[in-house]
Amino acid sequence: MDLVKRDWHLFNIKGEYFLFNSLGSLYQLDEEGAKAVVSLFNGLRDPYVSEETYREIEEILNLHNPIRIYTDENLTLKSLCINVSHSCNMACDYCFTRHNLSPNESLMPLEIAYRAIDFLFKSSKDIKNIEIDFFGGEPLLNLDVIRKASIYGKEKAKEFGKHLRITLTTNGLLLDEKTLAILDELEISIVLSLDGGRGVHNKFRHLANGKESFNYVLPNAIELARRRQDGGYYIRGTYTAETINFSDSFKELVDLGFKYISLEPVVTDDYKISIKKEHIPILRIEYERIAEECLKNDVKFFHFELPFEEGACLPRLARGCGAGVEYMAVTPNGEIYPCHQFVGYTQFRLGEINKETIDQGLIERFIQLNNIDSKPICKECWARYLCGGGCLANNFNINQNIEEPYRVGCEIQKLRLEYALWLRAKRMEVKV
């Protein structure tokens, strides 16, 4: 009886043992069951564990025979990040786009936005569900282009029998009622950056003139949540080494009335605020507190909302984020990059929207990188089919190598998955 670590993960949360199979099955074990699993991981049999326990484990192993995964080589672009602005009205300390931001106004002309949408429609071929995401800088500095490009995209979707989803990521400063009404009408999902309560938010998120931003952002965020009680928004915050107790921020956001929340670790080489290996035990406590809060309240923490039974098929789970293949980003002047995080790094420039020429060699490289089996570390990881192999841009930013996983990010991802699984178990009120 083989229990292979790459396919099975035993973990303990709050004194309870769980066994997870990489394909998505979850079991709760008593202490003897956990001892049996540990012995099998070591290729042994524990003489103090009964044969009956080993038989039970054998039963679940028989349900999980190795599956051959067929990777689909005919991938097409279906999601486009449109950077409608490389200007910003804020100056957050940890912003990764700062090297791209222009001191002068740098907004995407409408014609380039139209050509970007044409590029998406043409490249997506027969795929019915396609997406655009307005990003920046601060995209709302270019609201008129967002509005006209969305209308153009929706009309084109109708014409070609496609379903176009639109998202916008904003700092919330310009999200007044008039703007919200436009975005509501166009059914644009919104990701709004708010790091937590006043103190945490103001620590890093400053206005362009250096002043605090919380008082300007909060009323707009509250109005957004009031209008979209059925979803359509996520409040996303960034936590850093200096704001590591982010479960407090989560509670503050819940108390402010937000139901859809996502808190993300900062990814930076700034030693002072970067998340390091030694922070992992603290993060475990923080994620545990958030999971407990989600159990008590009707609130969605993005990383714990895994659809499982309604989730993606195995061929999809065996692939990564799609950067450079299914997902690309366009800059205000029409340059194409594998994703919004690679913008400005010319070695990853794929082409130009006006020239319709794409660097096929670079695309082939990204196709390869999107295959989990191409990465030795990912291939051996129990979390591979829930993770997808991590963020290639993070690999580049931290390790200067897109092929080398950002290991702290891997640990954070695994922690989040454990608590997502624990929450799933608790929501089902399973008792052994």
Added chain:
Amino acid sequence: MGKHIKVIMESPIAKSEEKKNCQECQTPCRSACKTSMTVGNLVCEVKKPLGKWTW
């Protein structure tokens, strides 16, 4: 299931016959400046088409 192991969920994909991805689901952008979506967050468009909002 037994005395020592309780089933919480059994993977539908463990018995799946699907060999090819229809590519109709979203792209899971892992970037933290959005929401760090992962393949685990993906909803299958065939099993449950998404509503008017993206997630």
